[in-house]
Amino acid sequence: MKKEIYLGGLSFLLTACGGINYVGIETCNPGEVTFPQDVRKVLMVNNAMAQPEKSGYTYSLLGVVQDTAQAKADSALFDLCAACGTSMLDASYFEDVLLFHDPLRDSGSSLMDRKLTRDQVASLCRSNGADAIISLDKMLFAMEREDVNVGAGFLSGTITVKMQGIMRAYLPGRDNALATVLIEDSVEFQQAAENLRMLNYYLPTANEALRIAASALGGKVSGYFVPHWSEETRWYYNNANSRWKEAAAFASSSKWEQAEAIWKRVFEVTSSKSQQAKLASNIALCYEMQSQLKSAHEWAQKSYELFLASEGEKNRNTELLKAYAEVLKERILADKKLNTQIGSR
CATH class of the missing domain: 3.40.50 (Rossmann fold)
Structure with a gap:
């Protein structure tokens, strides 16, 4: 099974049989135009x-x-x-x-x-x-x-x-x-x-x-003129390890806090930078799903750096996590603008 993911102006074709699970996410985006609060x-x-x-x-x-x-x-x-x-x-x-x-x-x-x-x-x-x-x-x-x-x-x-x-x-x-x-x-x-x-x-x-x-x-x-919702696709990595499977089961049920806790414990005891990179990406997703965008961005950036060190700049995962980190950075800025637009409405 193949799936195309579009992030930050880049398109990636990923294969699900490589241990990747996909999840949909709805994000609220600000309008390009910010009207004064008294415009009703x-x-x-x-x-x-x-x-x-x-x-x-x-x-x-x-x-x-x-x-x-x-x-x-x-x-x-x-x-x-x-x-x-x-x-x-x-x-x-x-x-x-x-x-x-x-x-x-x-x-x-x-x-x-x-x-x-x-x-x-x-x-x-x-x-x-x-x-x-x-x-x-x-x-x-x-x-x-x-x-x-x-x-x-x-x-x-x-x-x-x-x-x-x-x-x-x-x-x-x-x-x-x-x-x-x-x-x-x-x-x-x-x-x-x-x-x-x-x-x-x-x-x-x-x-x-x-x-x-x-x-x-x-x-x-x-x-362009009002805040609006958009549907996007995210992913998390999985493998045959029982702890990974347990976390994936929580993630598939949208129990992101529990999945995060397991993936963090596995991250701490894992020596492989490639595996750490995947775990860091999963943890970033957990934070994003809990609307903790700053922490999500920090873990996505960590994942990108680990992929860069272990798999090189041109690797598909490296490019994907670089784009994901940029998307989260943009979401942080967008949330500030969104809060300004919504204000006391």
Whole structure:
């Protein structure tokens, strides 16, 4: 069994048969933007200009580019704002998240990034009872659909939607935005069918593809503005030793304090640096699972140094523990920011 773990920008492929057990962990992460404590109600607005219908969409049918390709982005812009607002509301961070249903711009280029003015912010907050505004100020889509013959009379269709935009947070009484967030993502749809008519039935239309992609992006970018939970994968090392197995049994039942105590006792009597490195990594996980991040980081760093000494810099375990120590260091900093954001809310 193989499993890929992503930590600190690095990807590792580990094999479970080597004595590694995996465990899921949910971490609470702060939003990128920190709002003042008195911001209770937020208004989501669409200040982006929809791109022209024939801009940014390419459709290739059996290698021939079609000149009829077009897609409307108006609804997709609204869907992005709605999905972002709904996700923020679900986070229960603000008292309320309101959605301004009408677009603020009706002219100009979709390529133009136009910020809200101080007067616009004040007027929108006053008329909607909001303390702050989150605005989609620019949004561009690049969509490609390619239908190819895959043999036996079947067609395969792929739609790829790439998205880039700018969102900002505004507070009344300020000349400049509180924060500017660059957003970017892509969504792919793929389907096969026995003919073009059925393929068109299975795949979303161009307009639907834009709306689905925009909603997905909106749900993701909400995490820039509110604390949010994410699921990650951790691991602990095991072997045939009875004490290791006993600790692993406690770990599998989420009894991290008991597992930690056993792994520490084994660590103290083990002479092998390689085994000590694995035990130190396990102990770091126990501390992390008990939200003792400083101790977790200290043991992860110790594990990394032991792996470095026993197995070398290029060893898979050495690289993994280096990344894990960095992740824990980032979690310590993130927790400080999270405490600031949550405060007295």
